[in-house]
Amino acid sequence: MSDADSAAALVLITANPRGVPESRDRHHTPVAQTAGFRTRETMRVLPWRYGSENATWAVEEVAAVGLKEGIVTPRLEVRPPTEADRVRFTELFCDDAFMVFSGKLTEEAAHRRFDHMLAMCEVVPFAKQPILERASGVVVGYTGVDYFTVEHEARLEWGYRLVPESRGMGYATEASQALLARAAETFSGELVAMIDPNNHASERVCRKLGFAFLKRVSVEGDVRNLHTLVIGGTAQ
């Protein structure tokens, strides 16, 4: 086992900020764990128990690495979400244009999704997080990972989304490249990106980020192009 391998940790959190009942809803479930994270502390390897109700193990919080601060690029800032972002994101999650290729959420689901975003960013420094335009200070979208089950396996899936007026200016690539570099500091392994075959802009961004097409898969009856990217050196 290499140093990189021995640094692998399975991380588990039980964050449930609103005290809502646990469920296996993708954007509701207290977030699980994955191999491949590095922290400064001695690593512990815990069994894979994605979505376990008995999820009470102590956490080797990736945040302990001290990488929770934002990243500044020439035009953008990418930083973990705070409660102050709730109004903006719940509005966006309920907006047809913002949620194109995915489908807008109800207000309740939008709040659950924002809760999930907050919880994920507590433990994964490259979880989906706000993109701000520095010139205006406005949150124009998000980029980062979330857990997603692909062919019965929980994977870290990269995703990005911008408000329509901020598309076509290279923002998704600029923000995602910066956060990917941050990701490679704390994680070794494979990321996936799942893209609607008709979403040419997203396919293009994904390729510019270095993802490679692997195969077509079915996700809840819809066809998606599955892309993969290994970061941080050694795949787990």
Ligand SMILES: CC(C)(COP(=O)(O)OP(=O)(O)OC[C@H]1O[C@@H](n2cnc3c(N)ncnc32)[C@H](O)[C@@H]1OP(=O)(O)O)[C@@H](O)C(=O)NCCC(=O)NCCS
């Ligand atoms: C996908 C999305 C995030 C891209 O953001 P963006 O900031 O416009 O992306 P970038 O400007 O960094 O790159 C877009 C690339 O796609 C290309 N592109 C845009 N529209 C295209 C189209 N219809 N067909 C082919 N290529 C297209 C651009 O030319 C550019 O490539 P280039 O740099 O080689 O010229 C944005 O369009 C969006 O938010 N879409 C709605 C949400 C979404 O689809 N999210 C992804 C879900 S998987």
